[in-house]
Amino acid sequence: MPSTTAERPKRRLRRIPASQLIAIAVRGTMLLLVGVLIMAATKDWAELRWVALLALAGLPGVLTPRHAVLASLGRFAETVLVGLGASAVALAADQMYALSDGAGASAILPYLAVPITAAMLNHRPLESAGLLSVAALTLAVAGWLTVLPDGTRQLSHFGYLAACAQWLILAAVGTITTGAMQRAALIRRTPQPYAEATRLLTQLRQVARQLPGATLDPGSIAEHLLEELRPIGRPQRAAVLAASGAGRLVVLAQFGVEADDTSTRAAWETSLDADSAIADAWASQQPQVSGRSQLRSFDQTGPVSAVVVPLIAGVRTVGLVALERDGTNGYPPALTGRIVAAATPAALRLEAALLFEEVRSIATNEERQRLAREIHDGVAQELVMIGYGVDNAQATLPEDAKDTAEELRVLRAEITRVITELRLSLFELRSEVDRHGGLTAAIAEFARISGNQAGLKVNLSLDEAGRLPASIESELLRIAQEAITNARKHANAANLWVTCTVDPPYGLIEVSDDGRGIPDERTDGRYGLAIMAERAERIRGRLEIRPRDPVGTTVAVVVGGSSRQEGRATR
Known part of the structure; x- marks a missing residue:
């Protein structure tokens, strides 16, 4: 049914954004307040002309709040009118009460917060600061040009200066508060985890391309660290371990431990609950020297010297490097210090590699899940529908079409086989x-x-x-x-x-x-x-x-x- 003329204004009203309706309500409320204050200060209806001028100047800010030129000009006009009106209303109030305290200026100056705050809300902090400066300059010039009945200039009176300074400060504080609240609201609305992830991943991609050897593989970094420590500590057995969750560590690289014969294979102590130098180094973040081997199921027939150095990136332990050799007094404090100095730079490299590995694993799993969903919702469903179509064709065949029935039976069996294979592939992906x-x-x-x-x-x-x-x-x-x-x-x-x-x-x-x-x-x-x-x-x-x-x-x-x-x- 065509819209009637009476319905059109209502529909046009609904299209007005909520922010625009709020701006109209705020300006209307402030104009009403200023009008009441002016009448209370001057008892002169003629002074309400300033309210009308402010309403006229505020129209661009209400009708086109996002316009780069019209809205800014409207806010500029409002600010100038407030400055001129403050001087005029103060003069009228002084003439009414035969005083020179400048109290009349406070009747219109509260409106100063409207254009300045509106500029800040429209993400124009420089314009807001400029309007504040324009207001101060207009108040000073108007006060200098206005001569009171006693022959003195209005600017020379303390009451006028105090009223202007008071409202300028309040407008500035309100503007700063509005900007802070606006930034806080923006932070709450912004999906920070995704924004931060995008920034970090972009940096990681750039850094990865510039890395020496372009490697972010934890195993390679761990092996390189052992190669660097080998001539310093001269260990017979060594390993680099990292966290794996569930209170255990995993070995990223090692040497000196036979691992081919399962009957004689020894393994590093990876439990963080065990009574070992490895667990102590992880908990204390301090190097640990021990006279016991850090290997489980190790046949220790003679004295062993071991040192375990934590790899710390920032405040977090990302891994450990364990070195040991047969004999006593293998790692005195001076040698331990050299090992710590050589191992420390590897902590950040290892943390970056472990983080990159985790991100890559998450991305790979997400892609596998996505492919599984696409196949399940696409090809798999189409094949099922084709199978149903073959079943329907078999059901409607005449009894004498035996050759066709056999061909359809073979086709149906093949479709069933393909669907089974596809389901197993989906299971493999997931x-x-x-x-x-x-x-x-x-x-x-x-x-x-x-x-x-x-x-x-x-x-x-x-x-x-x-x-x-x-x-x-x-x-x-x-x-x-x-x-x-x-x-x-x-x-x-x-x-x-x-x-x-x-x-x-x-x-x-x-x-x-x-x-x-x-x-x-x-x-x-x-x-x-x-x-x-x-x-x-x-x-x-x-x-x-x-x-x-x-x-x-x-x-x-x-x-x-x-x-x-x-x-x-x-x-």
């Missing part, structure tokens, strides 16, 4: 190493679900004595998923054996099947094998793909074994 469940739980869940879908008998051997760095756990999970998926899709196997052993910094993932192996002519799996090799190299692991006796294939990846420094002779 799978993550839970903070509390650990790597073994994530691999076991994926193996069970994938094996059940393919009719495989899954045999699990799980042993997790601690946590590895999050980045290493994530890569090991993806390698295990790829190996299990290859066995499910291509091996035509009946059994699947999955072994997961974690004893930080050592980790072993082994996936075996009793299928047909990897034919030389098959090329579709080469890309997956290359990806597994890249992931293993990224975490400085060793990937091995070999035939299983008597049939099948074994994929194994080992991390935390003999490091790159292991084969070097101790200096």
